[in-house]
Amino acid sequence: MGKKQGEQGAAWLSEKMSGQVDFEQRSLGSSDEIGLQYLSSLTNSDMINRYIVIPSYEMESLQAFENYIASFPGTVQAGERQQIIEFVLKGFVLISIGKSGYLFNAVKVESSGVGEAVNEAIVQGPRDAFSENIELNINLIRRRYQSETLKIDMLTVGKVSRTSVAILYDDERVDRQVLKEMKKRIENVKIDILQSAGELEKYISPERVRIFPTMIVTERPDRVVFNIAEGKVAVLINSNGFAILAPSIFSDFFTAMDDKIQVPMVGWFLKTIRYIGLLLTLTLPSLYVTFASYNPEILKIQISLLIAGSRAAVPYPSFMEVFLMLLMMEFLTEASLRLPKAIGPTATTVGGLILGQAATQAGLVSNIMIILVSAVAISNFIIPISMMGYTIRVIKYIMTLFAITFGLLGVVGSVVGLIMYLSGIRSFGRPYMKMYALEIKSKGGQ
Amino acid sequence: MVSSKYIYYLFLVNALMNIINFVPRVLIFTRFQGTLPSIFISTAIGALLLYGFTKGIAGFKGQGLPEIFNANLPRFFSFFLLIMYACFWFSAGIITMLSFVDITVRYISPDISPYAVIIGFLLLSAICCRLSSESILYGLETILFLSTPVIIYMLVKAFLNPNFSWDAVLQIVTYMWTKPKYVTVAGATFIFSGFFNLAIFNRNFKELKTRYLWTIPLFGLVILLITFVVPIGYQGTVGVENHVYSWFSTADSIRMELFIIERVLFLFYTIYLMISMLSTVVHWHVGLELFKGAFQSKSGKLPGKKADWWVLIPFSIATIVIMNFLNQVRLGQIGQWFLNIRLINEFVLLAILFYAKKRSAKKT
Numbered sequence: 001m002g003k004k005q006g007e008q009g010a011a012w013l014s015e016k017m018s019g020q021v022d023f024e025q026r027s028l029g030s031s032d033e034i035g036l037q038y039l040s041s042l043t044n045s046d047m048i049n050r051y052i053v054i055p056s057y058e059m060e061s062l063q064a065f066e067n068y069i070a071s072f073p074g075t076v077q078a079g080e081r082q083q084i085i086e087f088v089l090k091g092f093v094l095i096s097i098g099k100s101g102y103l104f105n106a107v108k109v110e111s112s113g114v115g116e117a118v119n120e121a122i123v124q125g126p127r128d129a130f131s132e133n134i135e136l137n138i139n140l141i142r143r144r145y146q147s148e149t150l151k152i153d154m155l156t157v158g159k160v161s162r163t164s165v166a167i168l169y170d171d172e173r174v175d176r177q178v179l180k181e182m183k184k185r186i187e188n189v190k191i192d193i194l195q196s197a198g199e200l201e202k203y204i205s206p207e208r209v210r211i212f213p214t215m216i217v218t219e220r221p222d223r224v225v226f227n228i229a230e231g232k233v234a235v236l237i238n239s240n241g242f243a244i245l246a247p248s249i250f251s252d253f254f255t256a257m258d259d260k261i262q263v264p265m266v267g268w269f270l271k272t273i274r275y276i277g278l279l280l281t282l283t284l285p286s287l288y289v290t291f292a293s294y295n296p297e298i299l300k301i302q303i304s305l306l307i308a309g310s311r312a313a314v315p316y317p318s319f320m321e322v323f324l325m326l327l328m329m330e331f332l333t334e335a336s337l338r339l340p341k342a343i344g345p346t347a348t349t350v351g352g353l354i355l356g357q358a359a360t361q362a363g364l365v366s367n368i369m370i371i372l373v374s375a376v377a378i379s380n381f382i383i384p385i386s387m388m389g390y391t392i393r394v395i396k397y398i399m400t401l402f403a404i405t406f407g408l409l410g411v412v413g414s415v416v417g418l419i420m421y422l423s424g425i426r427s428f429g430r431p432y433m434k435m436y437a438l439e440i441k442s443k444g445g446q
Numbered sequence: 447m448v449s450s451k452y453i454y455y456l457f458l459v460n461a462l463m464n465i466i467n468f469v470p471r472v473l474i475f476t477r478f479q480g481t482l483p484s485i486f487i488s489t490a491i492g493a494l495l496l497y498g499f500t501k502g503i504a505g506f507k508g509q510g511l512p513e514i515f516n517a518n519l520p521r522f523f524s525f526f527l528l529i530m531y532a533c534f535w536f537s538a539g540i541i542t543m544l545s546f547v548d549i550t551v552r553y554i555s556p557d558i559s560p561y562a563v564i565i566g567f568l569l570l571s572a573i574c575c576r577l578s579s580e581s582i583l584y585g586l587e588t589i590l591f592l593s594t595p596v597i598i599y600m601l602v603k604a605f606l607n608p609n610f611s612w613d614a615v616l617q618i619v620t621y622m623w624t625k626p627k628y629v630t631v632a633g634a635t636f637i638f639s640g641f642f643n644l645a646i647f648n649r650n651f652k653e654l655k656t657r658y659l660w661t662i663p664l665f666g667l668v669i670l671l672i673t674f675v676v677p678i679g680y681q682g683t684v685g686v687e688n689h690v691y692s693w694f695s696t697a698d699s700i701r702m703e704l705f706i707i708e709r710v711l712f713l714f715y716t717i718y719l720m721i722s723m724l725s726t727v728v729h730w731h732v733g734l735e736l737f738k739g740a741f742q743s744k745s746g747k748l749p750g751k752k753a754d755w756w757v758l759i760p761f762s763i764a765t766i767v768i769m770n771f772l773n774q775v776r777l778g779q780i781g782q783w784f785l786n787i788r789l790i791n792e793f794v795l796l797a798i799l800f801y802a803k804k805r806s807a808k809k810t
Contacts, residue, residue, distance in 0.1 A: 294555060298712045300705075406566045407555050408712075412719045413570050416589065420574040420727065423585035434584050 009084045010096040013037055016085065021154050022138070028056045034065070035096040041138045042091035044108040052095065052104065066097045074105035089146045108139065115241075117220050119386060125261045129219045134164055134238035140221040141168060141236075145228060149173075155186055158194040165200070166236040168224070173231040178247055178428045182233050197242035200235065204244075211394060213387040214427035216245040216252060223257055247428035253388035254278070277379035282396055282418075284376050285322050286403035286411045288369070292318035294407035306368070313363030319404045321365050325373045326400075328355055330393070333377065450655035452583045453500075453641060455590055456728070457662050460640025461669050462597065463725045465693045466545050466718065467538075468781035472633035473674045474686050482622045484630035485670045491631065492638030493663040495792055502799040503644055504654040506806075511645040512739020513746075518802040518809075527798065528740035531645070534791060535733035539726040540765050541781050543567045545691075546722050548774060553694055554715055564769055570723060572758045575730035576751070579650050582731055589724050593717045600710055600717075601672065603700055610679045617683055618675070629782065632789040637673075638666050639792060643728055646735040690774060734758065 014037060017023040022041040028034040034056055036048070051072070059065040069075060078084050078094060078101030088094055091107035113136055117129035130137045138152060153167040165186060169179055185204040194200060197217050205214060218224065219242050224234045227245045235244040245252075254274045259267040292311065296304040314321055332351040336344055356374075360367050376396070383389040395418065402410035425432035464470070473481050506514050511531070515524035547563045555563075574582070604610065641662070648654070677692040680699050689695040697714035707713060737757045738749050772780070 294558075295712075298707055298709075300708045303706055406562065407558060408716070409550060409555065409558070409563060409566055409719065412716050413566055413723065416720050416723045417570055417574065419588050420577060420581070420585040423588065424577040424581040431580070431584055433588060 009078050009081055009101050010035055010037060010094060012081055013084055013088065013094060016148055017088075019151070021152055026053075028053060029062075033062060033098060036093055037088065037096075038093040038106065039088060039091065039142070041135050042089070042108055042142055043093060043106040044091075047106045048093060051106075052093065062097060066100065066102075069095055069097070069102050069104060072104065076103045077101070078103055085148050086146065089142065089148065114140065120218065120220050120223070120257070120384060122220075122256070122258055123261075125257055126220075126222045128221055130221060130236075130241040130243060132239050132241050134166060134236055137221070137236050137241075137243070138166060138168075141224055141228075141234075144221060144225040145170075150228065153183070155183075157186060157189050157191070157200065159190075159192045161193045161195065163194040164238045165194075168228060168234040168236065170228050170231065173229065174233060175231055175247075175428075178430075179233055181428055182235070182246060186235070194237065196240045197235070197237050197244050200237060201244050210425075212250075212391055212422065212425060212432070213253070213385075214246070214248060214425065214432065216248040216385055217242050217387060218245060218385070219243075220257060226257070226260070247430045249427055249430060250422060250433045253385045254383065256384040274382050274384070277382035278392065281376050281379040281392060282399055283411060283415070284372055284379075285326060285396060286399045286414070288372055289319050289322055289400060289403045290408050290411055294403075298408070307366070310366040310368045314366050315363070319400070321369050322400060325365055325369050326376070326397070329373050329377050447652045448580060448583055448650050450651060450653075452587070452647070453644065453651075453654070453656070454658070454662070455583070455586045456643045456647060457638070457640040457665075458590060458594075459586060459721060459725050459728060460643075461637040461666060463542065463718070463721045464637045464669075464673060466542055466549070466722045466725075467636060468541075468545065468778060468785065469633045469636050470673050470677060470692050471690070471778065472629055472782060472785065473670075474677060474692055476627050476630045477618055477674075477678070477683065477686070478621050478624070479630075480621070480624040480626035481630050481674060482619065483624065484626040485634050485667070485674065487626055488631045488634035488638075489663050489667045489670070491789075492635050492666055495635070495796060496638055496641055496659065496662055498796050499641060499644065499792075499799070500654060500656055500659065502796065502803055503648050504656070505803050506648070507653065508649055508651070510647075510649045510735065510739065512736060512742055512748075513649075514799070514802050514806075516739070516742050516746075518805040519798075525740050528736050531791075531795065532733045532736035532740065534788075535729050535736060536761050537784060538788075539571065539729035539733065540761070540768065541777075541784055542722050542726050542729070543571070543765060544769055544772065544777055545781065546719065547769065548777060549691055549694060549715070550719075552691075553698075553711065560769065561766070564766060567723070567726070568762045568765060571726045571730050572762055574727045575734055575758070576754050577731075579647050579731065579735070582728060583647065583650065586724060586728065589720055593720055596713060596717050600697070600700070600714060601676075603702070603710065604676055604680075604696070607700060609699075610676075611682065612679065614683050615675050615679050618678055629786060632786045633782070634670055635789050635792075636785055637669055638662070639788065642792060642795070643732050645795075646732045690778065730758075730761075733761075 014025055017037075020039070022039050024036075024038055024040050026036040028036065036052065038048070052069070055068060056065055059068060070077070076087065076092075078096075084094060084101070084103065087103045091105075092103040093106050095102045095104050113131040113133060114128050115131065116127045128140060130140065142150065147170070149171040151169055151171045155165045155167065156162050157165050167179070167182060167186070182204070186200070189200070189203045191203065201213070201215050201217055216223075216227075224243045224245065228234055232248075233246055235246075237243075254271065256270070259270060262270065291299055291304070292307055296308070299307075311318070311321075328351075332347065332355070336347045336351075339347055356370050359365050360370055380389055380393060383392060399411065399414045399418075402414040404410070406413065419433070422433035423431070473485075476484070503514075512528055515528060519527070543564065547560050547567065550563050551558070551560050574585075577585075644651075644654075673693075677686050677689070677696045680696045681689065681692065686692055694711065694714070698709060698711040700710040701708055702710055702713075734754060734757055738753065741749050741753075
């Protein structure tokens with residue numbers, strides 16, 4: 001039974017896998033009676049050489065070779081078509097000898113090179129991060145996405161660097177329009193050197209002043225796999241451990257991979273926390289200016305007195321205080337980022353102790369301001385994708401400027417303006433800010 | 447293309463911001479002369495307009511008013527009508543803006559120059575109303591999503607207050623059988639006119655699904671009754687007429703004892719600032735698109751994006767000039783005129799729409 005199916009399976013497999021760049025077919029033997037089919041990105045070529053190719057020329061008869069192959073532990077006789085494709089996608093080699101087929105285990109085990117995700121750390125769940133090798137990165141994704149519908153297109157970008165760029169998508173679920181647009185945009189990139197995903201993201205974004213990222217740059221294979229299954233397009237770049245995901249909308253930037261792992265209620269809670277953090281980091285500095293300088297009567301009398309009392313020694317208006325401290329905080333963040341690990345703690349000590357404690361005692365800033373600045377910084381770091389975090393850091397200053405000029409009106413106006421601006425952005429034709437969850441519920445009404 | 451739920455948002459934003467556009471004022475002004483019957487009558491009229499307009503415009507799939515008029519009416523006639531309605535929509539936005547400037551200067555920041563406030567308002571509206579209709583609908587959804595819970599909280603807080611005088615409310619109910627007045631009906635129907643924004647937004651609906659349309663009159667009635675009853679419950683049947691912005695005075699009488707902000711007024715102001723900004727953006731967007739539609743070429747091409755400023759800058763300057771001439775009394779009068787003319791105008795619009803529909807049916 002296995003014999004007949006093995007032969008048919010080989011022809012079927014080559015048809016099914018046609019168009020896959022990493023799919024290889026070889027014929028061995030004096031009259032091509034042995035056929036090999038495998039995915040080069042998943043298999044160990046050394047093993048194939050040593051255990052299949054060389055022995056095939058040394059064996060006396062075809063029967064002997066067949067017995068030799070069948071004797072390997074892990075080798076299976078090819079059966080159902082589905083089984084064949086599953087095994088090939090795992091990294092097995094389909095060997096067809098005459099009319100029978102065998103699946104030979106040649107899985108490439110890449111333990112070295114795959115590091116832990118540092119930028120998008122996670123409590124539970126997979127820890128792998130992309131490496132700097134595109135083959136390995138495709139391997140990482142294939143291992144998690146074992147489906148024949150996962151398609152990979154290879155392109156080259158950069159006149160000098162000739163960097164290979166892979167576009168990954170699920171053939172059945174992908175949005176064709178986005179895929180076409182993505183290919184067109186990547187083909188249109190005219191530069192000499194391409195070294196990182198962030199760079200490519202900049203070049204393929206539509207040219208205009210923009211502040212919000214419309215594509216996620218991630219280092220987590222599990223995020224890429226999750227998004228490919230949602231019908232998005234992923235772009236991998238050789239020599240860089242990051243992938244680009246498009247189209248990405250506002251709420252995607254607030255999704256951590258933890259949310260899937262947690263108990264649903266906890267996941268919801270964490271998501272809510274992030275949006276509250278976003279609101280706080282955006283509005284706290286501007287509200288401080290409003291409450292301290294424009295409308296102290298809004299707050300309860302005790303709180304207003306508290307702020308005024310703590311500001312008693314401060315010799316300049318509230319907005320100077322806010323800008324001074326916010327800038328100091330930015331310097332601290334930037335400094336501790338760039339400093340070598342050995343000196344890193346010094347920055348924290350100097351910043352935390354001297355700026356925090358001494359500045360208030362000297363009367364340069366109020367105590368409440370210190371608390372506020374730390375709250376702003378911490379709630380900014382809650383945002384899971386660092387690109388969005390940077391954007392929010394900038395927006396906060398714009399909002400503070402509006403608060404300085406218009407008071408409470410400026411704060412509310414800039415929130416409305418921000419929401420309208422976000423609603424106007426499109427990521428590959430998809431609206432950036434849309435109440436996603438509500439949309440699903442009302443799909444029947446569409 | 448967007449789903450049909452956005453029609454309800456268009457209605458909701460208008461219904462919620464009626465407090466700014468002098469609707470409670472006229473309701474309270476005539477409280478002994480037929481406000482209650484007017485509320486019920488205007489619910490019926492509103493429902494009539496609502497069904498008529500949605501039925502009428504649903505016949506033109508994906509078309510806005512400019513396309514419908516230009517294709518089915520004599521060119522000169524449609525040009526004149528579109529310019530008129532554009533001015534009308536712009537003035538709706540302007541009245542909202544001006545009364546909010548008045549409120550801001552009176553309640554929140556007496557030390558900010560009204561010019562600074564109006565310039566801030568104008569900048570926001572002029573920039574935001576140039577977004578695509580679809581984007582404005584998404585923004586609408588998000589802001590309503592954020593503000594409705596707070597509004598509901600404030601309402602619950604208002605009704606649960608032990609100082610809310612139900613006796614005053616009961617007394618006003620005894621004036622049920624008085625003869626209604628046109629001004630009151632005109633004012634009360636304003637809250638239903640949100641769906642007239644479909645004049646432009648209809649372009650974005652693939653198909654108007656109006657299965658839950660009956661909820662709108664129901665909601666409208668509830669909102670009208672709340673608008674009318676709550677200020678009376680707080681300020682008494684007679685005392686209520688002493689306030690220009692009776693709802694803001696009402697909000698100022700409510701305390702949140704355990705929150706960091708004590709006076710509900712500020713919460714109320716913030717939320718209503720958001721909603722009225724949004725409503726201005728929606729009105730100006732419709733006005734702008736109607737204006738551009740008047741200059742649509744024979745081949746159906748609309749003026750480009752740059753032409754927007756030729757409309758927006760004159761209207762912005764006009765707003766500032768008008769503000770210069772108005773005091774609070776005049777502003778109130780103009781707001782009332784606007785409401786009075788609006789009702790007739792809506793019936794005219796409906797009639798023209800049906801005429802256009804007949805013409806287009808004859809053509810095919």
